[in-house]
Amino acid sequence: MTEPQHSESEHPDPERPAVQWPDTASPTGDPLVDKALGLLDGVAESPVQDHGELYTGIHDALLEALDAEPGLPAVPQSTPRPEGDS
DSSP: OOOOOTTTTSSSTTTTOOOOOOOOOOOOOOOHHHHHHHGGGGGSSSSSGGHHHHHHHHHHHHHHHHHHHSSOOOOOOOOOOTTOOO
């Protein structure tokens, strides 16, 4: 007789705490910042190896929002920044 299989979510590893993701970000009132923060919603469902690329994209979107003139639409950067350039 075989034992029923359980997923990790039903019986997590006792030595590894469950990841508790933060709630969705509250709106800031700035549409560019809110759009960038909205990208965080996809991180929990994506594979860990993709997180670095996702966080880099969120970082770049926040930099563009901060660099934008208040009241004017942001102009997307035409070339990506090299890694480590902030």
